[in-house]
Amino acid sequence: MTDPDHAGWNTDTQAIRTGQLPTEEQAHSEALFLTSSFTYDSAAQAAARFAGDEPGNIYSRFTNPTVRSFEQRLAVMEGGERAVAFSSGMAAITATFLALLAPGDHVVSSRSVFGTTNVVFDKYLKKFGIDVTLVDLADPEQWRAAMTDETKLLYMETPSNPLNEIGDIAALARLAHEYDAELVVDNCFCTPALQKPFDLGADIVIHSATKYLDGQGRCVGGAAVGSHDRMEELHGFVRSAGSCMSPFNAWVFLKGLETLGLRMRAHSENARQIAEWLRHQPGVRRVHYAGFDDHPQHELAARQQHDYGAVLAFELEDSQRRADRQAAWRFIDATEIFSITANLGDVKSTITHPASTTHGRVPDDEKQRSGIFENLVRIAVGLEDVDDLKRDLARGIAALGGEARS
Numbered sequence: 001m002t003d004p005d006h007a008g009w010n011t012d013t014q015a016i017r018t019g020q021l022p023t024e025e026q027a028h029s030e031a032l033f034l035t036s037s038f039t040y041d042s043a044a045q046a047a048a049r050f051a052g053d054e055p056g057n058i059y060s061r062f063t064n065p066t067v068r069s070f071e072q073r074l075a076v077m078e079g080g081e082r083a084v085a086f087s088s089g090m091a092a093i094t095a096t097f098l099a100l101l102a103p104g105d106h107v108v109s110s111r112s113v114f115g116t117t118n119v120v121f122d123k124y125l126k127k128f129g130i131d132v133t134l135v136d137l138a139d140p141e142q143w144r145a146a147m148t149d150e151t152k153l154l155y156m157e158t159p160s161n162p163l164n165e166i167g168d169i170a171a172l173a174r175l176a177h178e179y180d181a182e183l184v185v186d187n188c189f190c191t192p193a194l195q196k197p198f199d200l201g202a203d204i205v206i207h208s209a210t211k212y213l214d215g216q217g218r219c220v221g222g223a224a225v226g227s228h229d230r231m232e233e234l235h236g237f238v239r240s241a242g243s244c245m246s247p248f249n250a251w252v253f254l255k256g257l258e259t260l261g262l263r264m265r266a267h268s269e270n271a272r273q274i275a276e277w278l279r280h281q282p283g284v285r286r287v288h289y290a291g292f293d294d295h296p297q298h299e300l301a302a303r304q305q306h307d308y309g310a311v312l313a314f315e316l317e318d319s320q321r322r323a324d325r326q327a328a329w330r331f332i333d334a335t336e337i338f339s340i341t342a343n344l345g346d347v348k349s350t351i352t353h354p355a356s357t358t359h360g361r362v363p364d365d366e367k368q369r370s371g372i373f374e375n376l377v378r379i380a381v382g383l384e385d386v387d388d389l390k391r392d393l394a395r396g397i398a399a400l401g402g403e404a405r406s
């Protein structure tokens, strides 16, 4: 599926030029095939398609040309052999586990993964006899100690949400391969514009296309990328399980990919300016941002990412040793531009209180352990004018009795 010529292009060119299907009408923009099924010239052709003797579309739960275009473009951009699209990021994640694992298999995962991924581990994989050991993303010794002969997958997200911890993709890929296991990387926060997990040895890359691939908060979708063999397994699963991507959504994501590089650079630049500004503001106790020289894993982030992305978190000063959410809530409520929503990856900046939203179901001791304190605020910096965003955050600082510095 990967056209060798396109593999030689840079990501920004692939994002615009790869995977487009020619149409009879010579449409310049990507075509949207909004159809559930496809027709045949004859009964014999139908039989040949169903038997797999003749390639071609049958039904949009199996294949759809617009969805294929999106898969092709994303696969080439990530540097993988093939992609499979799904109805959501969670559908991609669940399919990866269910299609590739069997009862008795073992998974080692970072504990800082998307909340719902943890629900899948706890509630569903366990039910099918698949054990998951959770470890700290940034501590390679814990990963190694958790490995068993049954370990089939290592699972990580980097940078982590919301604290910007960084996992060493190359080191964990080596560890996985030592045990004949595979490394799965959820690349949602960086996207192939900023991080290429396959270049570092990862085996499968997962996306929630809902976030930066769309980039404008319109559609829910997901994808997995990997080798022909592994993706054939996942495609077989999606055909039967039915968690397929809608062609309309695929079309939106195709158009989203065209501006991905531009957006990710602009998101990262805005976030850098906001992070630098925030760390000098009264009432702000600490900013979690891997772009800072003094971030404990700054060097690793600089090595494996092209830039630092746009999701960052900060702790507010509070009198109650990080146990009081009032400061965080007052800060959030004082902003006027930032949208109060747990979503991210949008041109619109968003602000949320992780302890009571994205991490609300995490037990208190676990929250303490992983640094999700009550005084923590997460922002995903969008593409509004950065001075307007600073003025907006200054409203939060003022609400806590401080006066923002320029």
Ligand SMILES: *Cc1c(COP(=O)(O)O)cnc(C)c1O
Pocket: 088, 089, 090, 091, 114, 157, 186, 188, 189, 207, 208, 209, 210, 211, 220, 221, 222
């Ligand atoms: C949102 C998100 C998901 C889940 O994606 P959906 O499209 O909402 O199902 C998975 N991983 C990460 C890192 C996410 O941010």
